[in-house]
Amino acid sequence: KAGVTQTPRYLIKTRGQQVTLSCSPISGHRSVSWYQQTPGQGLQFLFEYFSETQRNKGNFPGRFSGRQFSNSRSEMNVSTLELGDSALYLCASSLLPGLAGGTDTQYFGPGTRLTVL
């Protein structure tokens, strides 16, 4: 079974631009969560989608948005990029909502490393 895939793996953008990151969950998984990881703040929860609906949202500005498609693939978008948006963006999938989706394992993708210059 293929794991969670994220594209692109690396991305360099400049301030003011926008970016779209993609996440394909494990086949059959309907829940996708997004996280941001920076050296200063550590891991932070961005949002969670289940069956095309945003189920939960972290404390990030409106520049951060996401969506989920009917095939459970998810995208997140960051508009008007700032230097502080440089981070590793991780997505994770599970069968059901919640970090562990009711099981012991949530499956993380390899992440997209975004650098904003």
Next chain:
Amino acid sequence: KNEVEQSPQNLTAQEGEFITINCSYSVGISALHWLQQHPGGGIVSLFMLSSGKKKHGRLIATINIQEKHSSLHITASHPRDSAVYICAPQLNRDDKIIFGKGTRLHILP
């Protein structure tokens, strides 16, 4: 004060030693997760706990809900256990996940 505190921040030990990583939290939780992150960023979910103790191979996780404390133990540690271990409580008020800063573990051969 952070809602999640992990200790120690960094830990270096010899192969074979018994390792304990602690996590204290100050919020109401429905579950607590332990994650492992290897160099390069890959994250693996190790455990989800809502009470008691769980064991998987050489890893043991415990939680005391009343004391708002969880521990992750590694028996017979091995260099491949070298990673960052992250405690992640799941809030019972809204199901959101918050994260500890992580414990960087380095096992020497």
